[in-house]
Amino acid sequence: MPSIAEINDRIRKGTVRVMTTCELKQAVAERGVERVAEHVDVITTGTFEPMESSGIVLNLGHTDPPIRLHKATLNGVDAYCGIGAVDLYLGAAQAGEDLNYGGGHVIAALVAGKSVQFRATGMVSDCFPRRSFDTQITLNSVNQCYLFNPRNAYQNFIVGVNGGDRPLYTYLGTLQARLGNAIYASPGALSPLINDPQLKSIGIGTRIFLGGGVGYIAWEGTQHFPLQKRMPNETPIGPAATLALIGDLKQMAPRWVRGCRFHNYGPSLMLGVGIPLPVTDPSVVFAASVLDRDVVAPVIDFAIPRRVRPSFGLVTYEQLKSGHITIEGQRIRTAPLASIAFSMQVAQELQNWIRSGRFELTEPVAPLPLERNFLAQDQTILR
Amino acid sequence: MRKRVILTFPPAVVHMPVTYRLAKDFNIASNILRAQVAPDEVGKLVLELSGDIDQIEAALGWMRDQGIGVSLMGHEIAIDENLCVHCGLCTGVCPTGALSLQPETFLLQFRRTKCIVCEQCIPVCPVEAISINL
Numbered sequence: 001m002p003s004i005a006e007i008n009d010r011i012r013k014g015t016v017r018v019m020t021t022c023e024l025k026q027a028v029a030e031r032g033v034e035r036v037a038e039h040v041d042v043i044t045t046g047t048f049e050p051m052e053s054s055g056i057v058l059n060l061g062h063t064d065p066p067i068r069l070h071k072a073t074l075n076g077v078d079a080y081c082g083i084g085a086v087d088l089y090l091g092a093a094q095a096g097e098d099l100n101y102g103g104g105h106v107i108a109a110l111v112a113g114k115s116v117q118f119r120a121t122g123m124v125s126d127c128f129p130r131r132s133f134d135t136q137i138t139l140n141s142v143n144q145c146y147l148f149n150p151r152n153a154y155q156n157f158i159v160g161v162n163g164g165d166r167p168l169y170t171y172l173g174t175l176q177a178r179l180g181n182a183i184y185a186s187p188g189a190l191s192p193l194i195n196d197p198q199l200k201s202i203g204i205g206t207r208i209f210l211g212g213g214v215g216y217i218a219w220e221g222t223q224h225f226p227l228q229k230r231m232p233n234e235t236p237i238g239p240a241a242t243l244a245l246i247g248d249l250k251q252m253a254p255r256w257v258r259g260c261r262f263h264n265y266g267p268s269l270m271l272g273v274g275i276p277l278p279v280t281d282p283s284v285v286f287a288a289s290v291l292d293r294d295v296v297a298p299v300i301d302f303a304i305p306r307r308v309r310p311s312f313g314l315v316t317y318e319q320l321k322s323g324h325i326t327i328e329g330q331r332i333r334t335a336p337l338a339s340i341a342f343s344m345q346v347a348q349e350l351q352n353w354i355r356s357g358r359f360e361l362t363e364p365v366a367p368l369p370l371e372r373n374f375l376a377q378d379q380t381i382l383r
Numbered sequence: 384m385r386k387r388v389i390l391t392f393p394p395a396v397v398h399m400p401v402t403y404r405l406a407k408d409f410n411i412a413s414n415i416l417r418a419q420v421a422p423d424e425v426g427k428l429v430l431e432l433s434g435d436i437d438q439i440e441a442a443l444g445w446m447r448d449q450g451i452g453v454s455l456m457g458h459e460i461a462i463d464e465n466l467c468v469h470c471g472l473c474t475g476v477c478p479t480g481a482l483s484l485q486p487e488t489f490l491l492q493f494r495r496t497k498c499i500v501c502e503q504c505i506p507v508c509p510v511e512a513i514s515i516n517l
Contacts, residue, residue: 048468050509173472174507181475258468260509270468270510323474323483335475339468340489 004278007041008360018042018354020347021195028289037282042354045192045275046346049338052093052268053151056107059143060086068128072120074106092269102267105259110139112254145249151221153273155193155241157185164303169264175302182334187343188292188317192275193241195288197234201277203364209274209350212256215247225374233290238298274350278361292317385433391452392426409442410434416499458515460498466512473504
């Protein structure tokens with residue numbers, strides 16, 4: 001099997017063989033792992049889903065007289081300024097004046113080339129005498145602007161239902177009363193980290209597709225929980241590994257970066273993430289050949305607003321994608337929250353990039369940890 | 384042709400078997416999309432009428448003569464293709480299956496004839512791609 005360097009040689013020569021994860025699953029079903037592994041160098045995976053733990057780092061550029069940002073808003077959405085004088089961080093889930101507009105919309109507006117209202121007050125000092133600053137900014141009028149997302153690309157997630165008697169407005173959308181619907185948030189067997197369940201092919205420094213530009217895996221994501229219980233095929237039975245991602249917003253494309261909001265819950269960001277898996281071993285093909293019928297998620301009742309909510313057990317993504325699941329004898333319609341159509345398109349786009357020589361693979365700089373506990377905050381005082 | 388109408392019944396005419404008369408006298412098939420009818424109260428009925436164009440016009444005139452308020456349903460659900468990301472969240476609240484995902488491509492499909500314009504999909508759409516087209 002080729003090394004990553006040899007795969008990159010093939011990319012430069014234009015002889016690289018790339019399959020999307022959909023194509024790979026079909027090929028393995030027809031020809032088996034060994035035969036397919038001989039004929040593929042890279043598997044591309046993609047997802048397009050709301051990722052509220054996202055945000056931008058932005059450097060405004062210095063004003064004259066200079067300002068040290070104390071409080072700043074972009075289109076009325078608060079940014080965090082406790083870093084350098086004109087550095088700020090704007091979170092995708094930060095709401096503006098109401099729950100229908102927030103950081104995700106501002107980030108998408110910048111990517112779409114729109115101008116954004118910037119308003120700030122300064123913390124006055126002898127270095128930075130300015131008290132306030134108002135202007136319009138665009139992506140081109142600021143120095144750095146990069147996405148730096150603490151938690152993206154969740155390896156599996158939950159399915160939300162509502163066993164109560166009133167509708168619930170959640171981060172999964174509207175859950176109708178009396179088990180009126182079930183909403184799932186992961187594209188299942190298409191999801192990047194489901195195709196590499198033990199994180200063998202990726203690591204810190206892995207180059208990826210992020211919002212239509214080039215990004216990198218920066219770190220493990222927050223709430224990274226690789227020790228989640230797993231199926232015999234090594235896929236987790238619920239939320240598990242996560243990634244912190246970084247990438248230049250100036251390269252991104254509006255198609256893959258969309259502001260969104262959940263009714264009576266708040267704003268978020270829908271983002272396309274694509275991860276290439278180099279086939280340096282047949283086991284990479286075997287892991288990526290996992291099907292929706294072999295990946296499960298827990299059905300969780302949101303009517304109980306506690307940290308540990310009751311579960312109605314596990315369902316497969318094949319059941320979820322069929323449009324209905326059955327819980328306690330009741331037939332419940334399902335709806336996805338991740339765009340399965342766009343997830344497939346992200347994998348195709350990354351496939352095109354690699355085939356055309358625009359995107360080369362990287363060796364990870366360091367592995368992602370496989371041992372992390374999932375701590376809860378119980379207000380105990382440690383002595 | 385097909386036409387969607389909203390009928391408002393004063394309490395005095397709630398007893399009238401309107402859909403029967405439409406079928407019998409005007410050869411119109413009426414599909415009840417929404418209904419709110421109770422004895423001695425103002426009733427509302429949303430119908431999709433299908434039949435001959437002249438017969439539908441005649442039926443609308445006859446209903447007005449009976450004191451039934453007739454308004455044409457001008458509004459319908461519109462989906463902005465440039466905004467829609469085909470996430471499918473709207474399919475989880477659509478009561479009639481007018482909004483669904485195609486099984487292979489997972490692209491959103493909207494079957495207008497099944498839509499009862501209940502408008503539940505509008506606030507649910509996370510990218511605000513769904514609106515009422517007046």
